[in-house]
Amino acid sequence: MNSKRTTYWKLFLIPLFTMLFGMVTGGCSDDKEELQGSQYGYVQFKLYKSASYAKGGTTRAGDLNKLGEAQKVEIEMLYNGASITQTLILNAYNESNAEYGMRSDKLQLLVGDYKVVGYKLLDKLDEVITSISASSDETFAVVSRGLTVKDLTVDVQSRGTVTFKLTKTGLPETRAAGDASYLFKDIKLIDVTVTNTFTRESTTFKKLKVAYKEEYKEHENPDDPNDKYMDIGVATTDSAVWLPTGNYRVTAYTTYRKSGAVETSLETQEVAGEQFAIEDNRLTKHANVPILLSETKEYIKDYIALKEIWEALNGTEWGYYGAGETPGANWNFNKEMDMWGDQPGVTLNSNGRVVGLTLEGFGAKGRVPDAIGQLTELKLLALGSHSEKLGRNMFDQTNWSANMSETQRTNLRMHYRNTFLDYDVREGLSEMIQKSINDDATQKPIRKSNRISLKDVQTGKYTNQITFVSKAVMRLKQLQLFYIGNAPIKAEDICTDWENPASEYAKAYEKENLTWKSMTELTDIEIYNCAQLDRFPDFLFALPEMQLLNVASNTGISGEQLKNDWSKLALSPVGKKLQILYLSYNNLKSFPTDGSLRYMKKMGMLDCYSNEIETLAPFGKEVKLATLTLAYNKIQEIPEEFCGFTNDVETLDFSHNELKYIPNIFDASSVHVMGAVDLSYNQIGSVGGKNVENPETFKGINASTISLAYNSISKFPSDLFRTGSPISTINLSNNRMTEIPEYSLKGKNGNYKNTYLLTSIDLRFNKLKSLSDDFRATTLPYLSNMDVSYNCFSKFPTEPLNSSQLKAFGIRHQRDADGNRILREWPEGISTCPSLLQLQIGANDIRKVNETINPRLWILEIKDNPNISLDVTHLCPYIKAGMYMLIYDKTQDIRGCDTLKQ
Structure with a gap:
């Protein structure tokens, strides 16, 4: 040591x-x-x-x-x-x-x-x-x-820290050829290369995280003097990195998109950033990384085109109405150019290109310019539609996206039907039967529809003033859905010419071979409520792949013209591919009679609601429809070979016509049972009391629900049951029947094979005085709901009461020919009915009730029986507990429960 x-x-x-x-x-x-x-x-x-x-x-x-x-x-x-x-x-x-x-x-x-x-x-x-x-x-x-x-x-190498700020710089053609477009806000990571200005040594920082936010700066909007601030996008790296002291500038960058754990390189660029200094142990904030934007890139050109479209359609006066956007919203261009695509009604893809443009609800006015042809990635173009004011925006993220699923496509195609046409035929049943069905977990609930409500926009009224659409639309090869609606536009002004032949767009596009034949993605067309339209636009006949056409509410087209256009459409190449045709609220008087309909092999849905149709021509059995709406016309007969039907039929609507007979276009022997057939509000039974024209050839109806309400039926339609129609619910209310003879439901030999399927019968508003033995459990073992209210029963019909499935029975308001109350006796033993839950016996003249009512019959309606006397002592505990519903008048003699007097 x-x-x-x-x-x-x-x-x-x-x-x-x-x-x-x-x-x-x-x-x-x-x-x-x-x-x-x-x-x-x-x-x-x-x-x-x-x-x-x-x-x-x-x-x-x-x-x-x-x-x-x-x-x-x-x-x-x-x-x-x-x-x-x-x-x-x-x-x-x-x-x-x-x-x-x-x-x-x-x-x-x-x-x-x-x-x-x-x-x-x-x-x-x-x-x-x-x-x-x-x-x-x-x-x-x-x-x-x-x-x-x-x-x-x-002595140590002097070093300081630096963070980076990404700024937008517009330079002509500075991006390398072939680089993908992307939005500034899509940058999630960045490689930054900096070079020392003295030593020329370069350093690269890899995968720096980028944080984006939108801010504003003072800048008066030239389109709105009240708008004093411009929207800007700001992106910064979220961590500081070390550099030796000296002077530097950013000389290159690589940007990345990130989705989950997946990182995608966007582009690499060499740049000349502003000089910045690094001092020892000091932070230099926001050294500039100039992200190069070019007005010649396609997504920037899209945004410039959007502004031109907005200006051409009187954009400064726009104010949004309807659902889906803020009321009064307008487009705003007081922002950096690469943010112009962020507008209400505009959908962008991951590269910033415009893929969806909906102008419905803004009140656009004028001529759609040639600039529309710039939007070559556009998949949806809606210049108005059938749903601008009613309910939510039909093009929201639930129903539409740039990459539509089949479910989304189906939802859009059925939107008009579901909003204005679709309904549940069982809505016509009595309220008692409807409640009983809805309370039964084994049955499909009865949905309430908007069928009778006012339409979104009344026919002939406009929500915009678009009068012209440039034929530059033919450049949009990715277009899938094209909607025009509620506009004073004429057929000759839809995609037939340039809006301005001298425009730079028209000059450039004129060199291209524009043809509708190349529009193979365009499958769904709507031209709705355009009162000045006097014929189908020419482009409809040239489209190669159209599957849906909605031309509803175009009352300017005459019935004869509409018939001829339909025939021309059927004979065109697209006639073999068209699947859905909406023709409601028009002037159609006759189907094409030239045999052209047989070419519409894929037609699955036809809507002719509320026209003036008197004559139908057949499609032939090879054309199989899933949905047919012919309601509110003047049809007197339906040809036997009218059409075939698919296995997926839900509702066929023939209501509100002048049919004299039940049409013989179905087949009860089919193994496929349809949902419902509505034949209500016709004149069936008015000719010699016959319900079917030829009983020997009548084939029945293979449907589970049939409505024959509001007809002239005087004889029970036993032909339906004789032919084996698999009916579970039938509505025969508001007819003229005075009796239902024995064997009407079962046949003399008991050989009506499907009668046992019947569960619900509505016989209200007839003139019936009694029921035959056909209504016993031996014939109708599954009978659950029956209503014979507003008839002429003087004795309670006990035949249905022995059904083990009967849950609801109605017999209100029984009167004789002079209007006198004729039902006076309480049906003794009603409480022994094994499954009865609801009895409506009001508006009669029931007197003394001696029976002790079983609380299992938990809904009892006895209103408007002025002489009734009823002791409910045994029911009172259930009434107090809210477990029993007695519907009565306080003036009636109801004893044994003080709760009812409160």
Whole structure:
């Protein structure tokens, strides 16, 4: 051991020996411990970079690139002429923080003055990085029980930190050819390359996270003087990175999109950013990374076209109405150009291209310009539709997206039907039967429709003033849905010419071979409520793949013209592909009679609701329809070979016509049972009391629900049951029947094979006086609901009561020919009916009720029986508990439950 280290150990061993000797000879003494502790103090060394040290420390030469490379300090000190050397660990929170200084472990020393001779810095392998000799004035003092901090310095590469700000820069044609377009806000990660302006050395920082937000700055909107602020997009890196001191500029970048864990490179560009300076241990905020935007890129050109369309259609006066957007909303172009695509009614894809444009609800006015042809990625173009004011926006994210699923496509195609045409035929049943069905978990609930409500926009009324659409639409090869609605536009002004042949767009597009034959993606067309339309636009006949056509509410087209256009459409190439045709609220008087309908092989849905149709022509059995709506016309007969039907028929609507017979276009023997057939509000039974024209050839109806309400039926339609029609629900209300003879439901030999399926019968508003044995459980074992209210029963018909499934029975308001109340006797034993839950027997003249009513019959309606006397003592606990519903008049003699008097 050298002399210096020997001296050091002597300094500490002598006091230690003295302390131990004192303990042996005299034991522990508090005073001695206090005296010995006061002989020591602590020193801690802090190591700083010379370049950023502000306290006048001596700078020493060193070989460190980063201060954090030093892991230990070996320091040599002089104390009272003796040399002391100690190695201490250096600490910092992390490598980045180490640049701002490191501190050693605390060292306990004897009180006194010390001089630093020198120090060495060691790496993590205890190898010497650098040795530094201290100046003559490098001293420190250790005080009793105190901590002395001594600063040391070393020459280290000077470094500072920097964050980056991405700014938009528009330069002509600066992007490399073939680079994909993308939105500024889509940048989630970025590689940034910076170059030292003096040494020309470059450094690249990889995958820096980018945070985007939208702000604003003062800038008056030229379209709206009240708008004083422009929207801007701001993107910054969210962490600082280190650089050696010097002057730099950003010279390249690579941007990335990120979705979940998937990172996608967007583009790489060389740029010339603004110069920025890096100072030692200082943060330089928001060095500029110029993201190059070009007005010649397609997505920017889309946005320029949007502004031209907005200006051409009187955009400054727009104000949105309807659902889906803020009322009064308008487009705003007081923002950076690459943000122009962010507008109400505009949908962009991941590359910033416009894929959806809906102008419905804004009140557009004027001529759709040639600029529309720039939007070559457009998949949806809606210049108005059948649903601008009613309910939510039909093109919301639920129903439409750039990559539509089959469910979304079906929802859009059925939107008009579901909103204005669709209904549940069972809505015509009595309220009692409807409630019973809805309370039965085994049956499909009866949905309420809007069928009778007012339409979204009344026929002939306009919501916009669009009068022309440029034929530049033919450039939109990706277009799938094209809607025009509620506009004073004429057929000759729809896509037949340029809006301005001298426009730059028209000049450029004129060189292209524009043809509708290339529009193979365009499948769904709507031209709705355009009162000045006097014929189908020509382009409809040229489309190669049209599957849906909605031309409803175009009352300017005459019946004859509409028939001829339909025939022309059927004979065109698209006639074989058309699947859905909406023709409601028009002037059609006759179907095409030239045989053209047989070519419409894929027709599955036909809507002719509310026209003036008198004559139908057949499609033929090869054309199989799933949905047919012929309601509100003047049809007197339906040809037997009218059409075939698919296996998915839900509702066929022939209501509100002048049919004299039940049409013979169905087949009860089919294994496929349709949902419902509505033949209500016709004249069936008016000719000689016949319900079918030829019983010998009548094939029945293969439907589970049939409505024959509001006809002239005087004879029960037994032909339906004779032919084996699989009917479960039948509505025969509001007819002229006075009796239902025996065997009407089962046949004399009991051979009507499907009668047993009947569960619900509505016979209200007839002239019936009794029921035959056909209504017993032997014939109708599953009868659940029956209503014979508003008839002429003087005796309660007990035949249905032995059905084990009967849940609801109605017999209200029985009158004779003079209007006298004729049902007076309570049906004794009604409580023994095994499953009856509801009885409506009001508006009669029931007198004394002697029966103790079973609480299982938990809905009892007895209103408007002025002479009734009923004791409900046994029911009172259930009434109080809310478990029994008695519908009565407070003037009636109801006894045994004070709750009813409250």
